[in-house]
Amino acid sequence: MRNRIFQILSAACLVLIIASCGETKSSETPAAEGDDYLVTIKTSMGEMKAILYDETPKHKENFLKLVNDGFYDSLIFHRVISSFMIQGGDPESKNAAQGQPLGSGGPGYTVPAEFVPTLFHEKGALSAARQGDQVNPERASSGSQFYIVQGTVTPREQLEGTDQRKIITAFRECMQTYPESDLAKEYQTVLTENPGDNAAIQTKVESTLDRLTELTGRTFSMSEARIEKYSTIGGTPFLDDEYTVFGKVISGLDIVDNIASVQTAPGDRPVEDIRMFISVEVMPRAEIEEKYGYKYPVVLEQ
Structure with a gap:
């Protein structure tokens, strides 16, 4: 099942979009300590x-x-x-x-x-x-x-375990938004050297989740x-x-x-x-x- 999910990764190189396409007010005095x-x-x-x-x-x-x-x-x-x-x-x-x-x-x-x-x-x-x-x-x-x-x-x-969908979303963001990052270049090297080998890119991504979080701000568990x-x-x-x-x-x-x-x-x-x-x-x-x-x-x- 996990390998099937990662088949999306090679081809990619449920996003939900929320569109953004009191009668009296207090004073604007800042709240004091406490x-x-x-x-x-x-x-x-x-x-x-x-x-x-x-x-x-x-x-x-x-x-x-x-x-x-x-x-x-x-x-x-x-x-x-x-x-x-x-x-x-x-x-x-x-x-x-x-x-x-x-x-x-x-x-x-x-x-x-x-x-x-x-x-x-x-x-x-x-x-x-x-x-x-x-x-x-x-x-x-x-x-x-x-x-x-x-x-x-x-x-x-x-809810327990690693969320594979979030990993896929972060991978896509890395490749599309940060293509010049060291991490994206490493992923691209794996994709180029192992065409069609989903296990290779899966292993690489899962071994770099900390760096992927640092780059994209996304967490996976x-x-x-x-x-x-x-x-x-x-x-x-x-x-x-x-x-x-x-x-x-x-x-x-x-x-x-x-x-x-x-x-x-x-x-x-x-x-x-x-x-x-x-x-x-x-x-x-x-x-x-x-x-x-x-x-x-x-x-x-x-």
């Missing part, structure tokens, strides 16, 4: 609370700026797919007529990708949409479009923390290392479920518009933990 920003996403179907990760500072800063500027107010969740995710943040959706194609609007800039091994697409993950690899090999995020993961539960046995989440609360593991996760819904996951279950028209736009109003407030982290049950990671002193 405080954080609590995001409220109000919709006609209920309210969600979210936090933004410090580990993705560019995305956190950008999202807070847009919220404080009122950018998101009255936009709609324009793409909803049950058991997958709900997506919004296209400014063209504010006054969009029914049937109008959506998903390509934004503020006119992108945000550099910020992939962090400890942040992944568990249920409730707040993540940045982006254009596909063909036109966006750096995997830069849309300046405004985001999605919230619903996903599904995946059996533990399907899942941590126990990810496996535990994906096999219990669920999520979308195949999006990891592809799209930046920059926050998490910590209250209102039932609202995500409700929105994900609405009737949609062709193009995955809800038949009845679901509008958002996003606000942010500064709150002590201890209070966020007490009210919403979210536990901040312990930071050890140097």
Whole structure:
């Protein structure tokens, strides 16, 4: 089976693309030590609370700026797919007529990708949409479009071991995006010297996975923390290392479920518009933990 998967490698020398083709705001005063920003996403179907990760500072800063500027107010969740995710943040959706194609609007800039091994697409993950690899090999995020993961539960046995699909994706990226890299040249040498020998290129790739991760930023096996989440609360593991996760819904996951279950028209736009109003407030982290049950990671002193 593994050899069959690697037959694709020689010829190549389920990518899923998420298109990106509150009524009142708090002041913009930075959160003091011990405080954080609590995001409220109000919709006609209920309210969600979210936090933004410090580990993705560019995305956190950008999202807070847009919220404080009122950018998101009255936009709609324009793409909803049950058991997958709900997506919004296209400014063209504010006054969009029914049937109008959506998903390509934004503020006119992108945000550099910020992939962090400890942040992944568990249920409730707040993540940045982006254009596909063909036109966006750096995997830069849309300046405004985001999605919230619903996903599904995946059996533990399907998550353990090495993910061959991710290896293939990374190999292709290496050959197509970084053809002048030493690693790509080594792979090309193996392909040239061993035409049609899938085992040779398979062996070479599997012996250089650390270098392939360093070059592409992609990982090929899942941590126990990810496996535990994906096999219990669920999520979308195949999006990891592809799209930046920059926050998490910590209250209102039932609202995500409700929105994900609405009737949609062709193009995955809800038949009845679901509008958002996003606000942010500064709150002590201890209070966020007490009210919403979210536990901040312990930071050890140097």
